Amino acid sequence: MEMDRLDKKRVVLKIGSNVLTKETDHISRGKIEDIGRQIVALQDTYEFVIVSSGAIAVAKQFVNLESNGKEINVKQALASIGQPHLMRIFQESFRDLGLLTSQCLLSYSDFEREQSKNNIVNTINVLVDNNYIPIINENDTVATDEIQFGDNDKLAALTACLLDADLLIIATNTNGICTKESVENKTYKTIDEVEDIELLTGEIVSSTSTHGTGGMRSKVQAASIAQNENIETWIVNGLEDNFMVNTMEKKLPFTKIVKAVYNE
């Protein structure tokens, strides 16, 4: 028997540039196909809203703007050039798997106005009801919050809260959050489950990866925003094949930030 949409668990999946490029200089079609295949495998029980970075990373593979790409306006221009390419790759790869895609560009300030919040919810619900997978990125032309500080993690958390998601999955390039000591001595021991965000904050190391901006700090902040709205966050290793399915089947180490008991 087919499940009604309301019976499905709503997942907001955030994919960082490092995952999309598999830590290279090029966007990985293979990774996008991997994500699509997992959505197909899980779509009877889960519905997906994707928050995808990668616009700047894609642009860098096509163009070389003057200046080194570190200035904020150049990054904004790169995002503008890369975003349609990113969407094209999603659209082509997902279409081959029978999945429909759509694009939504949002910024933090959209989450502060009642009218725009209602518009976002209504639009995304229509998309999901019609089997379209919304692919969200920050509107980098008008806002610079994420390319400066946050690597789309906070945007994903705000989206999860607004859309009343059941689960926020943040796909990054490590097996979740590892203990500080293990990161420092490169033995990488994943913290499996945690409720106390303060505890996690103490484990953050101030590094980011090649394409990343916010490091683990912005992921912990995102988890905190989600936890305040009673949403569980999983920080998973998106570099692995089949990472969501394998995480769900407990075949991959990941960090689960559970709902706070006092919120129950």
Ligand SMILES: Nc1ncnc2c1ncn2[C@@H]1O[C@H](COP(=O)(O)OP(=O)(O)O)[C@@H](O)[C@H]1O
């Ligand atoms: N305790 C920790 N456990 C794992 N990674 C950590 C930790 N503290 C900081 N990091 C860093 O955070 C990085 C992931 O964040 P980031 O580079 O912004 O990636 P993304 O593009 O996925 O958002 C890791 O590659 C690692 O360098």
Ligand SMILES: N[C@@H](CCC(=O)OP(=O)(O)O)C(=O)O
């Ligand atoms: N909106 C930007 C996000 C930039 C960014 O650094 O994000 P992330 O890869 O999540 O660290 C883009 O699409 O390139």
